[in-house]
Amino acid sequence: MLGLASLTAESSPTGPSNLDASEWSRVMSSGARYQAVDRSALLGTSGALSVRLRNPRCIPPVARDAAKPPPQPVELSVKVGILGSGTVGQTLAEGFAKKGHDVMVGTGSPAKLAEWAAKVGNLQVGTYEETAAFGELLVLAVKGSVANVVLGGITAENLSGKVLIDATNPISDAAPEHGVLKYFTTLDSSSMEKLQRAYPWARFVKAFNSVGAARMVDPVYKEGRPTMFICGDDPTAKDTVTQVLEQFGWEAADMGPAEAARAIEPLCMLWCIPGFIRNEWTHAFKLLHD
Ligand SMILES: NC(=O)c1ccc[n+]([C@@H]2O[C@H](COP(=O)([O-])OP(=O)(O)OC[C@H]3O[C@@H](n4cnc5c(N)ncnc54)[C@H](OP(=O)(O)O)[C@@H]3O)[C@@H](O)[C@H]2O)c1
Numbered sequence: 201m202l203g204l205a206s207l208t209a210e211s212s213p214t215g216p217s218n219l220d221a222s223e224w225s226r227v228m229s230s231g232a233r234y235q236a237v238d239r240s241a242l243l244g245t246s247g248a249l250s251v252r253l254r255n256p257r258c259i260p261p262v263a264r265d266a267a268k269p270p271p272q273p274v275e276l277s278v279k280v281g282i283l284g285s286g287t288v289g290q291t292l293a294e295g296f297a298k299k300g301h302d303v304m305v306g307t308g309s310p311a312k313l314a315e316w317a318a319k320v321g322n323l324q325v326g327t328y329e330e331t332a333a334f335g336e337l338l339v340l341a342v343k344g345s346v347a348n349v350v351l352g353g354i355t356a357e358n359l360s361g362k363v364l365i366d367a368t369n370p371i372s373d374a375a376p377e378h379g380v381l382k383y384f385t386t387l388d389s390s391s392m393e394k395l396q397r398a399y400p401w402a403r404f405v406k407a408f409n410s411v412g413a414a415r416m417v418d419p420v421y422k423e424g425r426p427t428m429f430i431c432g433d434d435p436t437a438k439d440t441v442t443q444v445l446e447q448f449g450w451e452a453a454d455m456g457p458a459e460a461a462r463a464i465e466p467l468c469m470l471w472c473i474p475g476f477i478r479n480e481w482t483h484a485f486k487l488l489h490d
Contacts (some may be wrong), residue, residue, distance in 0.1 A: 215326060255477040260342070278303055281335020283328055283350060284342040285313055287413040288367055292339055295417035297323045299447055306331025332358035337365070337440065344370040344391055345384065351399055363437040365444070366392045367408035367460075369468040379476035381469045390461035396433060404458065405432035405441040410467035411484050412475075418449040419484055425451045426484035453487050464482035 273278040280296045282289045285307035299304045302468040303323040305311055313325045324334070332338060332354045342350050347368050349361070374382040385391055396404045406432045408416055419426055432438050444453040455464060467485065474480040 212478075225270050236344050244382040247413065260370065273425065279334055279336045280304075280339065281306060281331040281333075281337070282339045282341055283331055283354075284340065284367075285309075285325075286343070288408070288416070289339075289341040290316065291416050292341060292367070292408065293323055294320055295448060298417070302329045304334040307398050329354055331360060332362075335362065337444070338362050339365045339367060339408075340395075341408075343366045344368045345373070347395060349389065350396060351395065351402075359399055360394050362402055363434075363440045364399075365407050365441055366395065366404050368392075369409050369465055371468070373385060375471070376444045379473045381472055383466070383469070385465065386463075387462055387466070390459070390465050392431075392465070393458045394462035396458050403432065403434040403437035405413055405430055405434070405437050406458075406461045406464050407445065407452075409465060410471050412471070415484055416448065420449075423485075425449060425486075427451050427487040428452045429453050429455050429464045429485070429487075431455045431458060431459075431464055433457045451487075 232347050241422070254443075260467040277300050279302045279391060280293075281304050282293045282296070283306045285305050289305055293303050293305045295324055297320065305313060305317070305323060305325050306328040307325065308328070310327060312326045317325045326334065326352055340347060341349070347366075368391060369381075370385040373383045376382065392404050392406050396402075407428055410429060410453045411419070413424070415426075426487065430438055430445070430452050432441075438452075440453055442454070445452040471483070471485070474483060
């Protein structure tokens with residue numbers, strides 16, 4: 201039986217800490233399943249990809265027990281290209297940088313980000329093309345209605361084979377109705393399916409679209425880790441995104457192929473309703489398992 205709960209944030213903004221040696225030993229002897237790290241398969245692309253692991257021991261599985269915080273994933277260091285410089289782009293860029301990844305943020309106007317980039321310190325800013333070329337892992341974080349325009353301006357080879365986290369939502373410019381956002385898609389299709397069809401050389405995974413930017417990195421809730429619903433056609437790409445989500449303090453729930461974006465994208469509508477009608481913006485979803 202599945203249930204969907206909404207979590208309310210605790211006040212502490214800090215995320216769980218890394219395991220020390222004794223904790224690793226305890227977890228390793230507990231019978232939990234572990235997945236060995238395969239460096240070449242980590243991002244699931246060809247051998248041309250260079251991925252550096254800080255600690256090539258093991259990656260913990262997704263944990264489902266809210267009472268027992270799951271072990272932290274081994275820290276990875278990959279080159280991440282964030283396509284988009286709004287609240288989401290900047291939040292995820294700072295999150296990836298904080299986790300030790302090399303980050304570049306892509307925008308239509310690199311100059312306007314100079315002050316912010318200097319303040320954050322350990323990331324770069326570039327054009328969309330430069331950012332796609334830089335990233336081994338890409339994140340799409342632009343306004344939904346311009347996603348196709350932005351991706352269409354990038355040379356195919358700079359997207360080719362790459363895992364692309366799609367954090368966008370197809371929100372139309374029309375005003376919400378009684379707190380319910382309007383979308384420019386219907387329930388028989390989704391933005392990500394269209395993008396995946398238009399750019400088959402990239403490997404899209406929907407994630408980070410159904411929570412506010414302020415809770416995307418290291419969310420803290422007394423009920424445990426919140427759930428991020430993901431989907432996409434490439435299982436290896438979803439494995440990579442699952443590891444990213446674990447590193448960011450989330451439990452990933454794989455809803456299947458790209459068609460599931462028809463259900464995941466509207467979760468943003470649901471998530472926003474308490475915000476629009478009660479000014480509550482700190483919740484997150486959690487999937488409960490029997
Ligand atoms: N805000 C949230 O809490 C949240 C949470 C989950 C998902 N999302 C989704 O994440 C995406 C990004 O949201 P956001 O809040 O960060 O900001 P946003 O205003 O939706 O998007 C900002 C980004 O879109 C680009 N952009 C906006 N209008 C454009 C236009 N007309 N032509 C070309 N580029 C344009 C901007 O380009 P420049 O860099 O050149 O300015 C910037 O990179 C959206 O799809 C949103 O639905 C948002």
